[in-house]
Amino acid sequence: MxxxxxxxxxxxxxxxxxxxxxxxxxxxxxxxxxxxxxxxxxxxxxxxxxxxxxxxxxxxxxxxxxxxxxxxxxxxxxxxDYRFETRLYANAAPDENGTLAGDLYVRGGGDPALGSLRPKGGEDAATVLTRWAKKLKQAGIQHVCGNIYADDSLFEGLSVGRKVNWENMGNYYAAPVSALAIADNSFRIYFDAQPLHGRLARVSGMKPQVPGVQITSFATADALNRKDNTYVYAAPGQYQLTLYGTLPAGLQGFSVAAALPEPALFAVQYFKQILQKNGITVDGQAKVLSAAPDYQKMRLLYTQYSVPxxxxxxxxxxxxxxxxxxxxxxxxxxxxxxxxxxxxxxxxxxxxxxxxxxxxxxxxxxxxxxxxxxxxxxxxxxxxxxxxxxxxxxxxxxxxxxxxxxxxxxxxxxxxxxxxxxxxxxxxxxxxxxxxxxxxxxxxxxxxxxxxxxxxxxxxxxxxxxxxxxxxxxxxxxxxxxxxxxxx
Structure with a gap:
């Protein structure tokens, strides 16, 4: 047995x-x-x-x-512990009066978190750009005769995945990439409080203000749902944004995050605003370069390091x-x-x-x-x-x-x-x-x-x-x- x-x-x-x-x-x-x-x-x-x-x-x-x-x-x-670098250059030296008879260049280094509060130790865009303005003053620059250029050339090709669907594309979570990114390449759209269910929700503004953006909203107030179901419809480079969906009724200061149309351009537009607020006048425009210039011939003014x-x-x-x-x-x-x-x-x-x-x-x-x-x-x-x-x-x-x-x-x-x-x-x-x-x-x-x-x-x-x-x-x-x- x-x-x-x-x-x-x-x-x-x-x-x-x-x-x-x-x-x-x-x-x-x-x-x-x-x-x-x-x-x-x-x-x-x-x-x-x-x-x-x-x-x-x-x-x-x-x-x-x-x-x-x-x-x-x-x-x-x-x-x-790797840190990405964003560099600020000038193609001339300022004279004794603080006048830069040339241009400024912001060289994008692919920093994902530049001007973002999301990561530990992150700083918002205004804080970062204000520091840059102070570095210009320390370099003796009070007035810029030329332009401010964004060098976005480190990255090429499509800025959004080619299989991303239309409903997602204009929203912050599908923001276009750029070698010079700022504030997660997104901005916020704010609404007036709308207490009536089913009524169109009126847009009250945006922060920061993005030059050229026009918003048409078909989003409605929803008193039965406290979730954000609002979608921003726009493609990269498109300044006409359309909003559909629903948002909670009765909330004061409610906002949604949208993708920036041209992030590198906005970065230098915003920088120009910050410079002028800090007493540095700029005669020229904010522009994006199509190819990288010869930085060996320029003056490095400042290097911004990313969080680790x-x-x-x-x-x-x-x-x-x-x-x-x-x-x-x-x-x-x-x-x-x-x-x-x-x-x-x-x-x-x-x-x-x-x-x-x-x-x-x-x-x-x-x-x-x-x-x-x-x-x-x-x-x-x-x-x-x-x-x-x-x-x-x-x-x-x-x-x-x-x-x-x-x-x-x-x-x-x-x-x-x-x-x-x-x-x-x-x-x-x-x-x-x-x-x-x-x-x-x-x-x-x-x-x-x-x-x-x-x-x-x-x-x-x-x-x-x-x-x-x-x-x-x-x-x-x-x-x-x-x-x-x-x-x-």
Missing amino acids: KHFCILIFLFFPLFSGAQILQTDVQARLNTPALQGAWWAGEAGFAGEEPLFSIRAEQRMAPASTLKLITSAAALETFGP LKDILYVVNKRSFNFYAEMLARNLAVHAGEKGTMENGLKQLEKWLRSKNIPLQDVVLYDASGLSRDNMLSARALTGTLNAMAQSPYFETYYNTLATPNDRGDLLVLRRFLAPQKRIENVRVKGGTIDGVKALAGYVKNADGKLISFAFIANNLDHKNESVFRLHENIIKLLLETREEPNR
């Missing part, structure tokens, strides 16, 4: 924990939230076979989880900020000695993936932020990225750019579902949400403190149903309790 029992165990081995987890996750996918939708997911200890893998090789729209790749490539390329890259990446991932991700991709191209185009930036992302042995067949990229519905990634590509970064010397920085489940950034992709168990810090996530897409990827530290990488992607969802988030929370809870098998 003993021999029979031994044979039973030989031919019918016990199910492993991974097999049980695979079965459990598969069973949970039979939910109304995924009716008519696609779901893919994978999770596992770094460098080991997956704990579960369901359609993990399937290419799907990743939404903002794509930023995990962009931020990883930028961090490993530049390092956490690690603080920019915090905004990219924890606040899911598209604009910084797109700027970083172009900077990757420039760093590689290529033209600063979107296409070259995406090639650098693919090069980084290849260096980590992540199959490029799993990846189709049209932008670096995940805003386009046409981007495609597999869950396998995301877990591969997370596993690679777990081995990176910059892992701690990368890990800390991800949101915890109680973080009010990153689109509130999770509730505070771990607060009672005091296990908030054991989960770090990057969420992604666009039309019909909800994705989640990141790390879990299990009961033994071992790191698990995971990625979940749901496509073709009913946009009104957010219960898929609860599915993702429940799978994370399973991962928290997963233990590594002795023979793994």
Whole structure:
């Protein structure tokens, strides 16, 4: 009888924990939230076979989880303490009366966060430009006879991803990139308080004032919804903005953020205003250069350094900020000695993936932020990225750019579902949400403190149903309790 029992165990081995987890996750996918939708997911200890893998090789729209790749490539390329530079030049010296018989040049260096309060240590545009004005005075300049030029030549080509849809394009989260950026390349449009439901909401102004912008609003007040559902319709370079949608009724000073039509031009227009407020007169105009001049023949007046890259990446991932991700991709191209185009930036992302042995067949990229519905990634590509970064010397920085489940950034992709168990810090996530897409990827530290990488992607969802988030929370809870098998 003993021999029979031994044979039973030989031919019918016990199910492993991974097999049980695979079965459990598969069973949970039979939910109304995924009716008519696609779901893919994978999770596992770094460098080991997956704990579960369901359609993990399937290419799907990743939404903002794509930023995990962009931020990883930028961090490993530049390092956490890298700072971008914006330089201020003059092509002549001032005379004894403080007159500059020449021009000023602002050389854009691809700083994503110039004049922005989003990152730690950031300063608003007025503060930055006022400092520049003081540097001119220190250089003896009181009057500029010529023009102020914006050198935007470091980046080339399309300023917005070619697959970004019309509804998004004029809004701050799809702001055009530029080598000379300012204030996240966006501005705010303000409305009068409108207490009557269904009435047109009247625009009261904008801040800062953008020369040439004309706004036509068809947005209406909504007394039944406290959310902002207003969209700005405009293409890059277009100064006629049209607003549609709804905004909360009765709120004084309500505003929405719109994309600047020509960010580099606005940067020097604003600089000219600040100079004049600080007593420096300018006879010429604010203009954008079509090609970089010879800076070897000019006087460097000042170099503005950005906040460290690690603080920019915090905004990219924890606040899911598209604009910084797109700027970083172009900077990757420039760093590689290529033209600063979107296409070259995406090639650098693919090069980084290849260096980590992540199959490029799993990846189709049209932008670096995940805003386009046409981007495609597999869950396998995301877990591969997370596993690679777990081995990176910059892992701690990368890990800390991800949101915890109680973080009010990153689109509130999770509730505070771990607060009672005091296990908030054991989960770090990057969420992604666009039309019909909800994705989640990141790390879990299990009961033994071992790191698990995971990625979940749901496509073709009913946009009104957010219960898929609860599915993702429940799978994370399973991962928290997963233990590594002795023979793994």
